Amino acid sequence: MHPIVGEDGLARPAWAAADTMLRDYYDHEWGMPVRDETGLFERLSLEAFQSGLSWATILRKRGAFREAFAGFDPDAVASFGASDATRLMADAGIVRNRRKIDATIQNARATVALREEQGLAALIWSFQPATTPMPETGADVPTTSPESIALAKELRRRGFAHVGPTTMFALMEAVGIVDTHLLGSHRRGSSGIWAADGTRAERGSA
Template sequence: MIERCGWCGSDPLYQAYHDTEWGVPERDGRALYEKLMLDGFQAGLSWITILRKRPAFRAAFEGFDPRAIAGWGEADVTRLLGDPGIVRHRGKIEAAIGNARGWCEIEAREGFSAYLWRYVEGAPLQPAYASQAEVPTQTPLSQQISRDLKREGFRFVGPTIVYAFMEAVGMVNDHVTACHRHEAVAAMGATSG
């Protein structure tokens, strides 16, 4: 039997996400924007709900192209509020549009990926937790990144959302040590900086 982090349960979609995506260091700025936005849409919901809706989100948000989304306005908000395939929450939709504008500013200034990865000096943190109970929901670093993103105009980027994002995009390797992905993800981190 394959040992996995307990949070992914027995759902095949969740297990596939855990086994192939979660914790893998992501360096593409557009993909980082997508994941941060999806984590924001998750607020108050379960990640599996967002994962099941991810194809509809990608279609509705033009592949999460921040340059395209930055130009959207009220007509786009109205269109998205009528889309049953996504989470229809005005505040989160408006935040995704505003965050795309913030992304464009950071991208032009220094690159969104470089901006985020500098917080961990370009290499994933490797805390090596033995059990899920040890894994925090936020850290001083996620609090700092949250504050800094908010100063850049981002919304729905609280410290818990930011920490979940950091785990998902491999800025921190929170696969528990008994998980079959822990060592493989650690090795990716060693070569990705």
């Protein structure tokens, strides 16, 4: 489906055109560069929780997730133990999936360990491709890429869990590493990282 023009005259993909919460997220956050450790750990965690669910479900629970996971401070989450996992499994405000909860705690510890080398942000951004997709319709948007496959493999090697290629591609979309805004969307190219022709722009390029 091609971009849908809303009552405000702005074109958006179908997933962001109807629901007010998703529209605001699309207009102001999705696809904008995130380069700090906490921001990337949060988004990596939320993308993992989203697996098998709708993004709207996760977005509605984002405040509860932040409260439950100490603002996604990697140091704090890395210190979580069995009692914290039990607490989280009893928290109706989040997605109560033990495997995903355990993965988030494990990933916090792996994030802290990465500081001895380049750090989480530098590692994730090192997989930015030379060009980005140029989708005209939602059907043209890929769900994985060679880079997301390689990123997933490297993160798993570093001790991360629940970081498959599809989840990592969704992360790369969300934090601006690739631009999959549809051609014709009012947000296409807004990150400053990608030029209109799908090549890296000067401003903000990694």
